[in-house]
Amino acid sequence: MFDMLRKIWKVGTVTRKQPFEPAPKKYRGKIELTAQKGTNWEACIAACPTGALSMNVNKIRIFYGNCILCGNCVKVCNTEAITQTTDCYLAVDAKKDLFMSVDKDKAK
Amino acid sequence: MENKRRVIKKILQHLGDCLLGIEDGANEIVFNIMKQDLPEVSRYIYQEQKARLFTMVGNDERQINGRFALYYVFVLDEIHHFITVKIFLEESDPTFPSLADYMPALNWYEREVNDLLGLRAIGHPDRSPLIFHGDWPETAYPLRKDYVHSKMVSCHKETENFVEYTGEDVTEIPVGPIHAGIIEPGHFRFGAVGDTVLHLDARLFYTHRGIEKELEGKTFAQAMFLIERVCCVCNVSHSVAFAEAVETAANITIPERAKYIRTLYLELERLYNHVGDVGNICAGYGFAVGNSQGTRMREMLLRLNEELTGHRYLRGAIALGGVSQDIRKDEIDRITNYLNELDPDFQELVDILLAHEIAVDRMETTGCLSLKQVTDLEAVGITARASGRDIDCRRDLPYAAYDQLNFAVIVQNEGDVLARINVRILEVFNSILLIRQILKDLPEGDIVMEIPNIAPYTTSLGWTESARGENCHWLMVDKDNKIYRYRIRSAAYSNWPVVPLAVPGNIVADFPLINKSFELCYSCCDR
Numbered sequence: 001m002f003d004m005l006r007k008i009w010k011v012g013t014v015t016r017k018q019p020f021e022p023a024p025k026k027y028r029g030k031i032e033l034t035a036q037k038g039t040n041w042e043a044c045i046a047a048c049p050t051g052a053l054s055m056n057v058n059k060i061r062i063f064y065g066n067c068i069l070c071g072n073c074v075k076v077c078n079t080e081a082i083t084q085t086t087d088c089y090l091a092v093d094a095k096k097d098l099f100m101s102v103d104k105d106k107a108k
Numbered sequence: 109m110e111n112k113r114r115v116i117k118k119i120l121q122h123l124g125d126c127l128l129g130i131e132d133g134a135n136e137i138v139f140n141i142m143k144q145d146l147p148e149v150s151r152y153i154y155q156e157q158k159a160r161l162f163t164m165v166g167n168d169e170r171q172i173n174g175r176f177a178l179y180y181v182f183v184l185d186e187i188h189h190f191i192t193v194k195i196f197l198e199e200s201d202p203t204f205p206s207l208a209d210y211m212p213a214l215n216w217y218e219r220e221v222n223d224l225l226g227l228r229a230i231g232h233p234d235r236s237p238l239i240f241h242g243d244w245p246e247t248a249y250p251l252r253k254d255y256v257h258s259k260m261v262s263c264h265k266e267t268e269n270f271v272e273y274t275g276e277d278v279t280e281i282p283v284g285p286i287h288a289g290i291i292e293p294g295h296f297r298f299g300a301v302g303d304t305v306l307h308l309d310a311r312l313f314y315t316h317r318g319i320e321k322e323l324e325g326k327t328f329a330q331a332m333f334l335i336e337r338v339c340c341v342c343n344v345s346h347s348v349a350f351a352e353a354v355e356t357a358a359n360i361t362i363p364e365r366a367k368y369i370r371t372l373y374l375e376l377e378r379l380y381n382h383v384g385d386v387g388n389i390c391a392g393y394g395f396a397v398g399n400s401q402g403t404r405m406r407e408m409l410l411r412l413n414e415e416l417t418g419h420r421y422l423r424g425a426i427a428l429g430g431v432s433q434d435i436r437k438d439e440i441d442r443i444t445n446y447l448n449e450l451d452p453d454f455q456e457l458v459d460i461l462l463a464h465e466i467a468v469d470r471m472e473t474t475g476c477l478s479l480k481q482v483t484d485l486e487a488v489g490i491t492a493r494a495s496g497r498d499i500d501c502r503r504d505l506p507y508a509a510y511d512q513l514n515f516a517v518i519v520q521n522e523g524d525v526l527a528r529i530n531v532r533i534l535e536v537f538n539s540i541l542l543i544r545q546i547l548k549d550l551p552e553g554d555i556v557m558e559i560p561n562i563a564p565y566t567t568s569l570g571w572t573e574s575a576r577g578e579n580c581h582w583l584m585v586d587k588d589n590k591i592y593r594y595r596i597r598s599a600a601y602s603n604w605p606v607v608p609l610a611v612p613g614n615i616v617a618d619f620p621l622i623n624k625s626f627e628l629c630y631s632c633c634d635r
Contacts, residue, residue, distance in 0.1 A: 003460050004397050014404050026418035026433070049333045070333060070424060 023086040028069045030090055033062055035102040036081040044073040044082060061101040064090060112187040119157060119191070123149055136190040136569065143195040143204050150180055150193055150207055159184050159191060160499075161213050161486050162569075163580045163597040166221035168253045169196075172565060176202055176227055181569065181582070185504040190569060197227055206232040213486035216605060224251040234269075239313045239634070242267030250321055257321070270297045270309045277301050281616065285314050292630035300616055308611040308619075312604060315631040323594040328354050328428055328559065331591055335581075336423050338596060339632035344377040345574035346581070346596070346632070347426040352507055353570030353583040354428055357562045365553040366430035367509040372546045373417070373425050374508065374572065379539045380409040381575035382532045383454060385627045389529055390461065392621030393470045401457045405450060412446050415439070430556030440547050447540050458533050471526035475610040475622035478523060487606045489577020489599050491626055494531045495523035501571055501578045508572075513545050525625040561589055574599055576628060600633035 023029060041060055045053045052066035053073055074084045081102075092098055116137060120127075126149055129140040141149055153159045159182035167177045176197040183190050197204055206229035208215045218229040219238035226249040237244070243266045249255060273280065278299050285293035293314040299307040319338055323331050335350045336343045348370055355362060387402010410420040417425040417433045425433045461467055477487075479496045492499055500517040502510045518534040520527040564587035571580045577599030586592035603626060610622055 003456075003463070007401065007456055007460060008397065011401070011404065014407075024415040024418070026416070027414060028418045028424065049330050068333065 023088050025086065027086045027088065028071050029085050030064070030087040031062060031067055031069065031071075031073065032083050032085055033060060033100060033102045034081055034083075035060075035104070036079045039077065039079045039081040039104075041081075041104060043076050043078070047072040047076045055104070058104040059101045060104055061099060064092075064098040064100070065095070112189055115157070115184065115187055116189070119153065122152060122156075135188065136192060138192040138194055140194050140196075143197065146180075146193065146195055147205050147207060150182075151210065153182050153191055153193070154211055157184065158186075161211060162190065162571075163582055163595065164214060164217035164221075165582045165593070165595040166225045166227055166251070167584065167593045168225060168251060170199060171253055175199065176225065178204060178221065178227065179567075179582070181580075183505065185499065188505055202226055203228045203230050205230055208232050208234075212484050213602070213605075216601070223249075225249050226252065236267075236269040239316055241311065241313070242269075250318060253324075255321075270311075271299060271307055273299050273306075278306060285311075294630050296619070298611075298616060298619070303615045303617070305611050305614055305616055305619070308608040310604070310608050312630055313634045315634045317631070317635065319635045320594055320596065323591050325586075326591055327589070328591070331594070332426075332428060335596075336426075338635060339598065339629050340421055341381055342377070342574040342576065342579065342598070342629070342632060344373045344422050344426060345572040345579050346598070348374060348508065349570040349572045349579050349581040350583075351426055351428050351570070352572075353568045353581045354559060354562075356570065357566045357568035357583060357585055358559050360429070360557065360560065362430050362557060363554040364509075364551045366555045366557075368546050368550050369431045369433075369435055369555060370426060371509040371513070372435070372543060373422050373431070375539045375542050375546070376409070376413060376416075377422055378575045379536060379543070380406050380413070381627075382536045382539070383409060383450075385575075385624075386454075386461070386529060386532050386536070387457070388627070389471075389525070389621070389624050390467070392624045393467060395461075395464070395467055398457065398461050398464075398467070401460075405454060405457070408446070408450070412443065415442065427556050429559050430554070432556065434555050435550070440550070443543065444547060447543060451537075451540055454536060461529075468526065470618070470621060471529060471625075472524060474525045474614055474618050475625060476522070476524045477606055477610050479521075481609050482523075482606060485605045485609075486602055487577075488602045489573070489575075490528055490531050490535075491577065491603045491606060493518060494520050494527040496521040499578075500573055502573045505571060507570075509546070512549070513542055515542050525621060528625045565592065576600060577603060596632075596635050598629065598632040598635075600628040600630070603628050604633055 041055060045055060049070065049072065050066045050068055052063050054061050071084050074082050126141050126145040127139055128142065131138040162181040162183045165179040169175055169177045178195050180193040181190055195204060204227060206218055208218055216238055218232055221227045222229065223237050223239040243264050245261050245264060248261045278301055281298040281300055283296045285295045295311040297309045298305050319334055323334055332347060336347050338346045384402060384406035387399050387406065390398030413422050414420045416439055425431060477495045482492045482495045482497050488499065496519060498517065498519050503517050515538055518531045520530055562585045565584060567584045569580065569582055571578055579599055580597040582595040584592040607626055611619060614622065
C-alpha cells in the first residue's frame, strides 16, 4: 500500500496542458507545396505511393486525405518546391479544405 | 554444417521414391512431390525429424505452369534449415489430402486456402469457412488471379457454426464483435455453467482488408507502405521481415550498421509493447495504479521513438536494403539516459504488481495452457515460452544482428497468466540490456544499399520475432521485379487457436484478463 502511494507521489502529474510544444524536429508532418521554376514534378508524382499528388494541366494538386506523410516526394524533389513541416494539426472542417494546389510554372 | 548435411541426407534417403524434384538453396530445400505422397512425407518430416510447421502457402500458379501449388514450410531449429514440401494441384481437381488430423496447426491454413483459393482439403474435420462467415459466395475466390478486383459479389445469409448446447444448465453468452472497450472486433460465444466457462467459440476475421491481394503486382517500394500497415504495434517486425525476404531473394547482405540499427528499432518496439502490456494487464482486474504507471512509461517510450525516427510507432524507419533513419551520437546518449531512467522505474512497477496479493491471486492458475497444447497448435512467442516451449527465432534462426548479441531466452513452465506476465517482465530487462549492447557496439558505415534485379519467380522467406511471437513472410517475385504472391503469417495467426483452449474452467469474469495476457492482434491475424 505504502509503496503504491510513494510511487504516485514520486511521479506526480504527467499530463500536459495544450498547446503543446512543437513536435520533434524529425517529425514528418504536413507537406507544403510552393511553386518553383525548374521543379521536376513528374518525378515527385511518381514517387507518391498513394496517389495524393497529381497534376491537372498545369496545376499540381495535393490531397491531404490520401497523403500518408511518408516524405518520398520531398526526397526525390530536385528543388525546394515540396517541403515537409512538423505541423501535426491536420483536421479541417470541410473536405474541400483537404486539397491544395499550386501553378506548375508560376513562381510566387 | 556437417550436421546439417547429415540430417538432409537422411531425409533424402527416406523420401527417395516420392521425390519428383529438389531445389537446394542456402538455407532452404524444396521437395517437389505428388499430392498423394503428402501425408507420408510430411508425417515423416514433422514427427520423425521433429520439424515444426513454419507456414503454409497456397498459390495460384496457373499463369506460370497451369496449376495451383501448395507450399508447406517446415523448419528444423536445430540446424537452422527450412524444408519446403511443394505439391501441385490441377485446376480440374483442386483437392489435396488434409493433414489437420495429426497436425492440428494446419486446421486454419487448410480452411484459409479453401476460402481464398478454392483448394479443398479432403478429410478435414471442420469444413466451415474461416475467413468468411458464410456470407460470401462459394464460387468467388479472391486470391485466384482471374478474380476481378472491382467486381461486386452477391451477399448470402451468414451461417453460424458455434457449438450447440443441449440441456438447461448451460447459458450461452455472446460477446462482441463490437466491444465496450476500444479493441478490435471479434465475436466470442461462451457456454457457461453458472460462473464457470464450459466452452468458448471465437469467431475472428472481421477485419479482412485483402492486403495480400492488394500487394500482388506492386513494386517493392510501394509494398513497403502497405506492409507497415498490416499491424500498428508490430510494424517494424513486419517491415523487417518483408525487407529480409526481398534481400534474401536478391541475394544481398546489408551493411553491418544497418543490421544493428534494425535490431535497435526491433528492440525499441518490443520494449514499448511489453511495458505497455504489463501495465495493461492491471486493467484486467481494475488495478488502476499499475495500469496508469504502465501507460505512462509506454508513452515516454513512444515519445522517444518519435524523437528518434519522427514516428511514435517507428513507421518509415526501415528501408529495403537497410534503414532510412540513422542514429546520431546525441541520440545514442538520449536513448541511454532514458533507459537508465526506465530501468528502476519499471522495476518499481514490477515490485508493486508482484507484491500485490489480490493481483497475483487473480493471475495465478488462471488461463492455463499445457506444453502439449502449445506444441500441437504451434503457438509461438510469449504464449509458447510461458508454457515451456523453448522457441525464439532471435536465437534459433538469427536475423539482423542477433547472432552477434548476447541475450537469454526466457522460458517459464506454468503456462498461466502470471507466467506470461513474468516472461514479459524479464524480456523488458532483456531488451534494455540488448539495446545497451547495440549502442555500445554500433559499427560505422553505410545504412542502406540498392536492391538489384531479382530472377523471375524466385521465392524467399523473411521472419522476425515480434513482441507477440514470430512473424513469417513468404514472397514470390514475378518476372518484372514485382510481387507475384505474398503470404503473411503473423504471430497472432499462430496464437489465436490456443486462446479458446485456455479459457474453459475459468470464470467468465477472467476472460478479459486471459485475453489481455496473450495481447493478440485481430487485424494482423486477418490481414
